[in-house]
Every structure is written in structure tokens, then in C-alpha cells.
Amino acid sequence: MNAMGMTITEKILAAHAGRDEVHPGELINVRIDLALANDITAPVAIKEFEKIGVEKVFDRDRIALVPDHFTPNKDIKSAEQVKIVREFARRYGITNYFEVGRMGIEHCLLPQEGLVLPGDVVIGADSHTCTYGALGAFATGVGSTDLAAAMATGEVWLKVPESIKFIIKGKKWNKWVSGKDIILYIIGKIGVDGALYKAMEFCGEAISDLSMDGRFTMANMAIEAGAKNGIFAPDEKTRAYVEGRARRPYKFYYSDEDANYSEVYEFDISEIEPQVAFPHLPENTRPISEVGTVYIDQAVIGSCTNGRIEDLRVAAQVLRGKKVNPNVRLIIIPGTQEIYLQALKEGLIEVFIEAGAAVSTPTCGPCLGGHMGILAKGEKAIATTNRNFVGRMGHPESEVYLSNPAVAAASAILGRIASPEEVE
Amino acid sequence: MTIRGRVWKFGADVDTDAIIPARYLNTSDPAELAKHCMEDADPTFPAKVRPGDIIVAGKNFGCGSSREHAPIAIKAAGVAAVVAASFARIFYRNAFNIGLPIFESPEAAERIEEGDEIEIDLNSGVIRNLTRNEEYQATAIPPFMQELLAAGGLINYVRKKVGKECIR
Numbered sequence A: 001m002n003a004m005g006m007t008i009t010e011k012i013l014a015a016h017a018g019r020d021e022v023h024p025g026e027l028i029n030v031r032i033d034l035a036l037a038n039d040i041t042a043p044v045a046i047k048e049f050e051k052i053g054v055e056k057v058f059d060r061d062r063i064a065l066v067p068d069h070f071t072p073n074k075d076i077k078s079a080e081q082v083k084i085v086r087e088f089a090r091r092y093g094i095t096n097y098f099e100v101g102r103m104g105i106e107h108c109l110l111p112q113e114g115l116v117l118p119g120d121v122v123i124g125a126d127s128h129t130c131t132y133g134a135l136g137a138f139a140t141g142v143g144s145t146d147l148a149a150a151m152a153t154g155e156v157w158l159k160v161p162e163s164i165k166f167i168i169k170g171k172k173w174n175k176w177v178s179g180k181d182i183i184l185y186i187i188g189k190i191g192v193d194g195a196l197y198k199a200m201e202f203c204g205e206a207i208s209d210l211s212m213d214g215r216f217t218m219a220n221m222a223i224e225a226g227a228k229n230g231i232f233a234p235d236e237k238t239r240a241y242v243e244g245r246a247r248r249p250y251k252f253y254y255s256d257e258d259a260n261y262s263e264v265y266e267f268d269i270s271e272i273e274p275q276v277a278f279p280h281l282p283e284n285t286r287p288i289s290e291v292g293t294v295y296i297d298q299a300v301i302g303s304c305t306n307g308r309i310e311d312l313r314v315a316a317q318v319l320r321g322k323k324v325n326p327n328v329r330l331i332i333i334p335g336t337q338e339i340y341l342q343a344l345k346e347g348l349i350e351v352f353i354e355a356g357a358a359v360s361t362p363t364c365g366p367c368l369g370g371h372m373g374i375l376a377k378g379e380k381a382i383a384t385t386n387r388n389f390v391g392r393m394g395h396p397e398s399e400v401y402l403s404n405p406a407v408a409a410a411s412a413i414l415g416r417i418a419s420p421e422e423v424e
Numbered sequence B: 001m002t003i004r005g006r007v008w009k010f011g012a013d014v015d016t017d018a019i020i021p022a023r024y025l026n027t028s029d030p031a032e033l034a035k036h037c038m039e040d041a042d043p044t045f046p047a048k049v050r051p052g053d054i055i056v057a058g059k060n061f062g063c064g065s066s067r068e069h070a071p072i073a074i075k076a077a078g079v080a081a082v083v084a085a086s087f088a089r090i091f092y093r094n095a096f097n098i099g100l101p102i103f104e105s106p107e108a109a110e111r112i113e114e115g116d117e118i119e120i121d122l123n124s125g126v127i128r129n130l131t132r133n134e135e136y137q138a139t140a141i142p143p144f145m146q147e148l149l150a151a152g153g154l155i156n157y158v159r160k161k162v163g164k165e166c167i168r
Ligand code: SF4
Pocket: A069, A105, A106, A107, A126, A128, A303, A304, A305, A363, A364, A367, A368, A385, A386
């Protein structure tokens, strides 16, 4: 009998379930390559883990604990939470615990450290774990209890998702369009539950031309369409990225020609302008030309969506020789210490400080309204982050607009949401 | 087993930041979290919710972050169950894992109004609206997840599974 074709997602899941094939809708148990938690989710996971009554974790090299949300600890409560995580890491000999000064925002850090690789199954107690799909891995967010069980057993139960294919064709890119704009555009089309429970598979000419950093940005926001995972077929760019980082074998998987998709969307890159998502949902997108006049109080460039070196380069390109508007606070947060250092070596940090921006050590910080740039009542911010829910960056009556780093930088200069073309 | 309670109604796409704002996530204490339950969707909710009440909402309930603090806050606030047109997937898993009963029914989500008295049969998923004298059927819970519930949540399920090899 001829087996039907499988998608990349199905193939990775089948391989980790020890099966030849899996089908959408099946509940399966899969072996995981890495489990991740942070300073918010790990304490809950640790409490649950301790109820299980095992003496050790499934593999001390395959758990990553990254305190990044409220670190450097913003208050006593946060310090207590991180202490729980640190002590757990010591007690169980967890290799990949990342302390302040050697850390980064988890989804920038793990790929950089070669801890997540093509063909992996990765679960994380953080919804943006889907970021690693950029490498051709199956990666999905779970809750703390799921993570606790996985730390004990090295396995997780999953429902095999249906896949949606997004073909982005064309070669004619608008100069300031990035991965962020493609994913915001898609979410604008399909809505915040447009891919609920499903896998979003991205392909096409424009995707081949997209950098790894751009792919991380796109995969990162798959959850903003309700997806279980976002995924890219690995290629030479993927290989170049993982070479020198990987310390264990990895495998490239590809979707079959006759694989099954619940839906197929096709867009042309030339139709995509820089996008801005208006409050209070990422689906409220508008092309930059239709934004109108929106004055801002703050601009944030950073997060697991857009805190990578390419993002900082684009921001510096726009900000070089310019000044931040007197009415605006510009906050720039490199995603990891390595990215920070690279930006320093390239002179980007100098550009930012000369422009009048505040540059911070890596942290999630304002992205989730944690610290380092909280909004007051009625204030508006443009941010390169991934969520603009009510109260996400501070007061419930503040507003967050989402964009790419170039638009955020241009907006910081002009004091209103603006296209980088206006400051060129 | 059935539960019966008074309904608080919410709209579509209620996100985890609305359920429990991140500014309170520097603790994982359920009682602390309950004090801010649904605060950014309705600031008066923590004060007015009473044990046994039921939340009914539109599509994509619990979208956003993976924070288990969201179902924990709801449960700790005394809410007996959540009925929604659909749930975001991580919230759905988390609710099962921590033992917060949830039911998916677009019809119930549409018909039930704030203040209605409803009764839910936990096994069959039949939802009775006592105020309006109507009945709705929630989506069946997959057998594997029923097994999880029967075991008393994921942690107990795993305890049994690993028990043989490596129990202390
Ligand atoms: S940067 Fe923002 S979205 Fe990313 S992990 Fe941190 S809080 Fe979550």
C-alpha cells in the first residue's frame, strides 16, 4: 500500500513517536529533544515536578531554564521566583541554566546556543516556543504542568495538527518589508484564531530569500494566529546558521509533494507593505500608508520577535545621525548578550545612544509589561514585540502598536507612527 | 456529576493578559492570582465573583501566553467551569492538566446571557440553561483526555506511569 504523503510537521512527529506515519487528529506520545521554562513558568513546573516523586530529570542536558522575564530581578517577589529556579537547577544538575550576564531572551538564546536544531521536537512553557520552527523543528508552547511531566519522562502527549500552507511568492520586496511584516500581514488576513490548533508551514520564493532572523520572527508569531507551531523547510541558510552551533546530530525533514493541507494561501511579496497592528489584537493590521496620524510616547525595539542582530542593524540604519523626538522614549533591548556584544562591535549601540535611546541588558521587560518601560494611563507605544493586548505593556488604558524595527525607529524620530521612507 | 452556577459573560478572544495580567506574575500563589482574575477584562470581576460561578465566553478563550497562572487564577477565584465557543490550544491543555472543567459549545456561548443560571453535566457535556429553559451539547472530550481526568490530572497520570521504574 502506498502511504500518503506527509508534511514536515507530521514527519518530525512520526519520527519522535517511533512510528512510520501519523495523521492529523491522532493523539500521540512523542519523545522530546528539549524542554524549556522561564522565570514565570518554571516555578510552577518545579512545584508540579516535585509531586511526581522521581529522583532525577529525564536528561539534565536537555532542559533549559532561562530567567528572562523579570530579570535582572525587578523586585523581591521576582527574586524569590528566580531563586526557586536556580536552586532546582543546582539540585538536579541542569546544564543549561542561564544566569543574568550570560543569558538572553529564551527564544533568541536557545537557537544561538545550538540547543534547538532542525528536526527536533521542542516543548517550552512559553507560548513563543514556536519560534524554533524557523530551523525546521517542531516546537510548541505548553503549560507548566505539561513541562513538569516532560522533565520527568522526556515525553509529551500531542494531538497531530492539520497543516496550513502559506506560499509567499515573488521577488519584488518593498525596501522596508521584513519577516515581521509578512507574518503581521498573514495574521491580518486570517485572524488571531485563523490557524487554531494547526501547523503553519511557510514556503515560496520570498521565504527562501528571507534571512534566518526573519524566519525566527515569523515562526515566533505563529501563536498569534492560534497555531500549534510554525515551520520552515530547512535550507542552506539553516545549515549555515546551525553549523558551528550544533553539538549533537540533527536532521532535515521536508514535506512530500502529495502531503495534505487543510488550507493553502498564496500571497505575493510585492503586495506587502510594512504593517502596523493596532490595539488590541495582532490581527488589527494596516499597511503603513493607511495608518494616519498616531502620536506615540514610547518606542520599544527588542523582544523574542525582533531583538536579533539584523533587527538592531535595521534600527541603526534608520537612526544613524538622527535624534529621538523630544516627546518619545526609545528603549532598545538586544535579545542576548552575544547580540548585545555584536551590536557594540558594529557601532550600533553608539548610534542608539547618540540618537537619545536607552539601551538595556537583555530582558523581556516591557514586552509583557514587566519592567524597564511600563506605560502610564492613556500612553501609546509602538513596539517590535508580538502582542498588543489590553494592558500588555502597562496600564489597562495604554495602547500598543506592533511593527517592524525600521518603522519603530522612524516613529521614534518623528514622534508619530511613520514609515522609514519619511526619515530617509 | 453536574455543576450548577450563575453566569458571567465575556466576549471573543479573551487573552491570558486579560485573565491574569503579567504585572502580577511575579508570584505563582493561586490565592494572590485569584485577586486579579479577569481584572483587565472587567476590573470589578474579582470583587463580584462567587464560588461556583461559571464563565461563558466567545471564541478563542485564553489566547496568548502559555501561563498556567490563567486557569489557576480562574479556578482559585472559585469559578466552577468555563464554557466558550472555542479555546486557544495551550489554555485548553492547561485547564485539563490542572483540573478546571471547560466546555466547548458555540451555541451555548451565543445563547447564554450574563446572569443566567446554568447546569452542566460533566460527563455528557450537556449544558442546561435553567433561566431560558434551553439545552446545548458541548464537544465530546477525547478518550485520552478523559483518561487524564479520571487519573486526577496529568501529574497523577505520570506518577502512575513512572511509578514502576523510579519511584522514591
Ligand atoms: S520577549 Fe515578550 S513574548 Fe518573548 S518571551 Fe519575553 S515576554 Fe514573551
